[in-house]
Amino acid sequence: MSLLKIASVACIALTLGACQSLFQPNYSTPLEATRDASEQSKPDCTNADCPLVNIDTVHFAKEPKLDALIEQRLLEMTRTRSSDPLPSSxxxxxxxxxxxxxxxNSMYLQAKVREQHDGLVIIELSSYLDQGATHGEPGRAFINYSRPQQKALSLSDMLLPGKEEAFWKAAQVAHNSWLISTRLSLEPEFVKRYPFQKTPNVALTSGSVTLKYPTTTIAPYALGHIELQIPYSRLEGIIKPELVPARS
Structure with a gap:
């Protein structure tokens, strides 16, 4: 093959490669989110005790699956019983x-972008239902949305096969570190009353895996939603390598 033909083939290959990259999503560029916040009280109510609903959420025009998922998860957080039907919107x-x-009485619902990295969008969801008791009922949840896979990742999606027990052992080490750093490990009654537990709220944040706990699970209500951090270095051989952030 002549040098001219080789050069021509090389040019065509480079051009095709450039075209392919143009049509593939750039996951290093964050998705654009639009905030949608509103507060509404009961119609025709004029006194200071009017019931109200505050909704503060985000929309992703270029990712309709994520947009729909956020609304669904917020609606799930409105249920006071798991058997309650979900409202349509x-x-x-x-x-x-x-x-x-x-x-x-009031209800507060929020969805916010906690992080975007490596093709993941981490959404943190919050709720707070006030029914006039001593304190309200707060809720928290995460969505780990994979843009390449077009879905929310469950814990089993994050872990290598057969590694769930090892993951929770690493979480227990993080819990012990938290007890020591807060000096709560020096209080035997606290340790006995609030032992380590699993949580459904796991987020693939960039610096570490974040666990967020419902109130009163591993600490009293007054301490709020406790967060534990598991460094990715402790999850080697446990979490799927492709989900470890590049900068970790």
Missing amino acids: LATYREQFLSTAAPR
Whole structure:
């Protein structure tokens, strides 16, 4: 083959490669999110005790699956019982709540982008239901949305096969470190009353894997939602390598 033909083939190959890269999503560029915040009290209510609903969420015009998933997860957080049917939308939930809520009752729902990295969008969800008791009922959850896979990752999606027990052992080490750093390990009654537990809230944050606990699970209500961090270095051979952030 002549040098001219070799050069021509090389040029074609480079051009094709450039075209392919143009049509593939650039996962290093964060998705654009639009905030959507509103607060509404019960219609025709004019006193200071009107029930209200505050919704503060985000929308992703270029990722409709994630957009729909956020609304679904927020709606799941409105249920006071797991058997309760889900409202068809956040707008429907707001109307239902305001039509039946007692004075001074309120609901707060939030979805925010906690991080975006390595093709992942980490959404943190919050809820707070106030029904006039001594304190309200707070909730937290995460969505680990994989842009390449177009889905939310479960814990089993994150771990290598057969490694769930090893993951929770690493989490227990993180819990012990938290007890020591807060000096709560010096209080035998606390350690006995609030032993280590698993949590459904696991996030693939960039610096470490984050565990967030519902209130009163591993600490009293007053301490809020405790976060534990597991460095990725402790999860080698446990978490799928492709999910470890490049800078870790």
